[in-house]
Amino acid sequence: MKKSLRAWSTASLLLAGVLALSACGSNNNGNGGNNGGAASPEASKPAASNPAASGEKLYIPIISKGFQHQFWQAVKIGAEKAAAELNVEITFEGPETEEQVDKQLEMLQVALDKKPDAIGFAALDSKAALPYLEKAKSSNIPVIAFDSGVDSDIPVTTASTDxxxxxxxxxxxxxxxxxxxxxxxxxxxxxxxxxxxxxxxxxxxxxxxxxxxxxxxxxxxxxxxxxxxxxxxxxxxxxxxxxxxxxxxxxxxxxxxxxxxxxxxxxxxxxxxxxxxxxxxxxxxxxxxxxxxxxNPIGIGYETVKAAVAAIKGETVEKNIDTGFYWYDKNNIDDEQIKAVLYE
Amino acid sequence: MKRTSLALEPQTPTGKQPFRFKSGFWQQFLAFGSLIVLLIVFSLASENFFQFSNIVGILLSTAVTGVLALGATFVIITGGIDLSVGTVMTLSAVMTGVSISFWGTPIWVGLLVGILTGALCGCVSGYAVSKLNIPPFIATLAMMMIAKGLALVISGTKPVYFTDAKGFTDISLGSLLGDIFPGFTIPNAVLIFFAAAIIGSLLLTRTLIGRYNFAIGSNEEATRLSGVNVGFWKIVIYTIAGVFTGIAGILIASRLNSAQPALGQGYELEAIAAVVIGGTSLSGGKGTIVGTVIGALIMSVLTNGLRILSVPQEWQTVVVGFVIFLAVYADMLRRKKAA
The missing domain is CATH 3.40.50.2300 (Response regulator)
Incomplete structure (x- = not known):
């Protein structure tokens, strides 16, 4: 299991390295007109089309705000569901507490170093994350924000609860x-x-x-x-x-x-x-x-991965995905719609 | 055995004995005095403070950190420190939950499993400190992470609930006293805390363990030279601390009716603060259980009182920080005088 994971990541790393090199030329054009912001899905095209062509699974690391909490586990379930449906590979990690901004940034850095096809990111501190997001942007890695927004127009979209x-x-x-x-x-x-x-x-x-x-x-x-x-x-x-x-x-x-x-x-x-x-x-x-x-934590995870794949493919994605919220009490707790978003 | 205790005697010269007793007495008096002053101030400031239900609430909120602090007292007296008590408490709670809710054992077996988990972690820390010569700070830091990780792994990062174990919450929240004297409903967790304190105090003052504990803390080398198996006794002391930690794990699990695997970090610092406010010296060799109990009470009276006065939480933390400053400074002043 571990071995195959390493093999995978080495392979994707190598591939990504080659891609980055090959993408350099074509990107220069893109970067010139990129300052407006809205161009990120377009800019990510070159990096994206290649793995699909070579039959590699797309790799999308998800950096969450935590992993111990039930809520994040539910987000993870949603993300895994989308990953299975869309046949992409994801990883899901997050710091231990929601104060550990620095640890989260480290995880983001490591994820970026792996040259993924896209990144899902729930910022603990969106200002602190900006330099990393800039880096993602310059390497044409589409960023999908989830759970809470980022004060920047770098993320292709934000999947969150209002x-x-x-x-x-x-x-x-x-x-x-x-x-x-x-x-x-x-x-x-x-x-x-x-x-x-x-x-x-x-x-x-x-x-x-x-x-x-x-x-x-x-x-x-x-x-x-x-x-x-x-x-x-x-x-x-x-x-x-x-x-x-x-x-x-x-x-x-x-x-x-x-x-x-x-x-x-x-x-x-x-x-x-x-x-x-x-x-x-x-x-x-x-x-x-x-x-x-x-x-709707499961929906947040699901929409994040779905939006990431769409962005990689260069499809237009809405700037905000409202994943919704519901009031529930003992009268509607067993309704299908509510039941689907609750977790134990 | 006889030889060792004989050899120990010159190590604590009789001339110094009353001095130490006296300074310990004053520290306790100071701590106790501050506790009384706090109680009076808060009672005057809010009519809602000095009420039976609130005093019981304060005692109950002291129970978990208080029991942790009892164990920490033992370790700190050796001149060591135990950073693992918070997460080992969580691991013990999780193991109790696994035993009762997953394996379906009777409650008492679960309690035993919890306490043994704490003891085992303490034993490993003690072994690392005494036999592998890893500094206590590092050894218990490692144990803190190990316990934290294991608690998450074993629980599958989900809380373990005790909903099927009828009567489990009564361990903390039931009231034996209230059954005997109606109206006097002091929760069992408080009784367990005080019982643990009495046992801890007896261990520390009336047994060989306590005597060696102080000896190691005052001068480890001299204790070793006088023929005491310091390594062995250190393991015993860390294990005892682990037992207290296990008991705290049971108390918190029973109070929350669940073992929360992500909880626990930060509790060790509160426990250490309680020990220090109670006059136990971080350099070892000096300290009392009564002091620790008072220290723990001061912490919870302070937070409770400030909350009742609706002081913003940011400021509550600042105030508690200052109290720790003052307590340690007072302790140092007194020691300077003594020296």
Whole structure:
């Protein structure tokens, strides 16, 4: 297995090296007119057509934001599904925590060094990644951003959830469930990451703009199940009249759920979560959690690989692929459409 | 055996004994005093702080890091450090989960598997430190990564749930005390923490293990020269720390009703901070379990209190950092005076 992998990568490396050389001449023309940006699918043509011609499988490394988390595992499943359907080879890796910007950039560097046909990339810090993306662009490797956007027009497309809109929907549901007035709190999974910021702001903004009678009394941060549990208990202790709490990812949501249960506030506090995972699904089925927003992680992975292949082939790809989000609660949790995007 | 203990005696001269006792006493008094001051300040600042439910909450949130810190105390007294406790805790939790949920063993077997996993990791670290002469910092750093990786591999990067093991969450969240004295519902995790602390304290003050522990920390070479098998006792000490880590793994798994394989890193630093605030010296040879318990309590009272006052989380971290500074500085000042 390992041997064949090495053989593959050596082969593709050699091939890619030859390609890079052969592509040099033709690229000079392309690069001249490339400053506009939108030309990347076109520019990638020469690098792409060759492996197809020689019968090599296309190689598309996917650099994610993590791999341990259930969410990323689901993205991986989607990516593998597309890879199998389209007969391309992918690798899927990501750093251990979402703070390890440097490690992720290293992975990106290594992936670029392998001279892949395209790259899928979920930037932890899109500004820090810019030099690498420039490099990808100059080597005519199409970049497909996923999960969160990159502040640059280098990526051919971005396959992601609109996190602000998703959290605004959570805010609407929260308002509905607590009857339009009262105190609520937010337990966000992280202070600085794009999803952390977007989900917090999307929720807070919606509440402030549309529901003047609802007051967000506290916003705390932890995506660690145990720490989120303890801080939820402290929030409930400090605000005995709290009517609802929104947890912005699986870890935060489970922490909120545990904290509410340990404080014996079951049923008195509306808990809204994000994403899925077995514990969250069970809580929603049993009614301990009012409901949650789910993204479509499998769709994110699938669309990323699909867009990468399209870009390699030089087809036009939409600049943004909205992979969608859904509200689910115990009434629709078993609907086909919802079931397909949930993971345990 | 007799010879070794005899030979040990000149190593801790009787003239110095009261001095050490005294400084340990003052450090504890200082730590205890700060704990009381914190409690008073937070009680005055918010009426929601000093309530039975919140105090129980604080104790419960201390349990996991507290038990980790107990084990870390043993290692730190030898003059070593254990960076692996956070992820070994996770590995122990995962192994407990594998045993109960995958193999379908009774709960008590799962607990044993968890504790043995911790002990085994501790034993390996101890072996690496004492027999292979790898510095503790590096040996336990390696163990930290090994445990972290194994936890992910074994669990298949998915959380292991205990939903089919009825009563498993009661290990942490049930209340034996509450069953006996209605209304006095202190969760079992807190009792386990205190029981572990008492056992730890007895081990450290009343047994040969404790005596050799301090001897190795004060002067390893002299201890070796006096005929003590330092290597062996170090392995024993790291293994004991591993047992505590295993217990912490069970506590966190039971509280979350799941073993979360990605959790755990960073807990070792909190444990070390608790040990240091409690007056145990990082250069070894000095420390108490009571101090560690108080240190752990100070950490959780501080975070809980700041949260209740809705202090932004960024600032909470800054404050905790300053407290560690102060604690270590106070400790150094006192030692300078003593010297």
């Amino acid at each position: 996190n602000r809109a998703a959290s605004a929907l959570a805010a609407d549901k929260m308002a509905e469930l607590i009857g339009g007035s009262g105190e609520i709190a937010v337990v966000a999974h992280d202070q600085t990451s794009r999803t952390g910021v977007d989900r917090r702001e999307g929720f807070v903004k919606q509440i402030e703009e549309k529901y003047p009678d609802i007051k967000i009394v506290d916003i705390q941060y932890s995506g660690d199940h145990l720490k989120a549990t303890d801080l939820t208990k402290a929030i409930l202790q400090a605000h005995p009249n709290l009517k609802g709490i929104f947890g912005t990812n699986e870890g935060a949501a489970i922490g909120v759920l545990n904290g509410v249960a340990e404080s014996k506030m079951d049923g008195k506090v509306v808990v809204i979560g994000f994403d899925s995972g077995k514990a969250q699904l069970d809580a929603i089925r049993s009614g301990k959690m009012a409901g949650a927003i789910t993204q």
